[in-house]
Amino acid sequence: MDPFATLGLPRRYELDRGELEARYRELQKALHPDRHAGASASQRRMSLARAVEVNDAYRALKDDLRRAEALLSLYGGKAEPEGGAADPEFLMEVMELRESLGDAKAAGDLARVRQLADKVEAMRGAARTTLVERFGDGAADPEPVALAEASALVSRLKYFKRFLDEVSVIEEEALG
Amino acid sequence: MAYSKKVVDHYENPRNVGTLDKEDESVGTGLVGAPACGDVMRLQIRVNPETEVVEEAKFKTFGCGSAIASSSLVTEWVKGKTIDEAMALENSQIVEELNLPPVKIHCSVLAEDAIKSAIADFRKKQAARKGETGPAEGESANSAE
Numbered sequence: 001m002d003p004f005a006t007l008g009l010p011r012r013y014e015l016d017r018g019e020l021e022a023r024y025r026e027l028q029k030a031l032h033p034d035r036h037a038g039a040s041a042s043q044r045r046m047s048l049a050r051a052v053e054v055n056d057a058y059r060a061l062k063d064d065l066r067r068a069e070a071l072l073s074l075y076g077g078k079a080e081p082e083g084g085a086a087d088p089e090f091l092m093e094v095m096e097l098r099e100s101l102g103d104a105k106a107a108g109d110l111a112r113v114r115q116l117a118d119k120v121e122a123m124r125g126a127a128r129t130t131l132v133e134r135f136g137d138g139a140a141d142p143e144p145v146a147l148a149e150a151s152a153l154v155s156r157l158k159y160f161k162r163f164l165d166e167v168s169v170i171e172e173e174a175l176g
Numbered sequence: 177m178a179y180s181k182k183v184v185d186h187y188e189n190p191r192n193v194g195t196l197d198k199e200d201e202s203v204g205t206g207l208v209g210a211p212a213c214g215d216v217m218r219l220q221i222r223v224n225p226e227t228e229v230v231e232e233a234k235f236k237t238f239g240c241g242s243a244i245a246s247s248s249l250v251t252e253w254v255k256g257k258t259i260d261e262a263m264a265l266e267n268s269q270i271v272e273e274l275n276l277p278p279v280k281i282h283c284s285v286l287a288e289d290a291i292k293s294a295i296a297d298f299r300k301k302q303a304a305r306k307g308e309t310g311p312a313e314g315e316s317a318n319s320a321e
């Protein structure tokens with residue numbers, strides 16, 4: 001399934017949130033059961049199935065990581081395999097960040113936790129900016145080299161997400 | 177999801193958590209990650225260069241319970257083994273010992289990759305020390321004698 005096609009949006013990583021919301025609401029309205037009350041049972045089933053599809057597409061595109069994964073699979077890009085041979089320096093950096101986060105948590109140093117989170121958020125922002133370029137504007141398929149880079153960037157996004165999820169847990173615990 | 181007793185045991189009392197000096201010539205370091213979930217694992221071994229027996233093994237894992245248990249188990253297993261024996265270790269043995277469900281297999285793969293890359297790192301260092309040309313980047317040649 002192509003969530004971009006479902007919502008009639010260009011295949012780009014950069015997202016115009018206003019446009020996404022507008023398309024989504026438009027389609028939702030058109031597919032609403034009330035508008036098909038007089039239709040045949042099979043037609044109603046079809047618009048229901050379509051409504052489900054629209055919902056899924058909307059949720060996939062709204063999420064920065066899932067949108068990247070959707071593009072990757074549309075272009076036939078492969079997700080990175082397990083292991084670390086691909087990018088040892090990056091893994092080293094992630095390991096160090098996780099260790100620092102663990103230390104900050106153990107010390108109850110929330111300011112340090114925030115500082116680390118800001119750093120990772122900045123790294124994530126940079127990765128997203130590059131992803132916008134690598135995936136291109138949707139007019140043509142990305143070159144294989146760009147696609148390979150995109151695939152590596154998508155897995156970086158997952159390491160960042162994992163880190164930032166951990167931060168949320170720490171910060172929520174501190175609040176509770 | 178219910179973890180097996182052995183997983184819980186290794187998770188609550190992980191064996192051999194820690195760090196070895198990665199600059200040490202007798203230490204091999206394996207650093208791996210799972211892009212599927214974003215978790216990372218470091219596994220290190222200290223090897224006697226004469227006998228090639230693993231004398232010490234340490235790990236640090238930021239990941240789920242199964243990944244922690246898998247790495248803990250591997251450090252226990254490889255101690256006292258030669259690196260050739262350790263190299264033969266497969267993730268299916270970990271899965272069986274810890275009774276891991278299919279969704280957790282990638283976590284045990286991580287531990288297998290980690291020990292293999294630690295061994296490769298040790299061999300590379302030894303080859304470099306003997307002044308031979310080390311095995312090509314990443315790939316580990318079979319033992320260098």
Ligand code: FES
Nearest residue numbers: 213215240243283
């Ligand atoms: S879920 Fe990430 S290593 Fe197990």
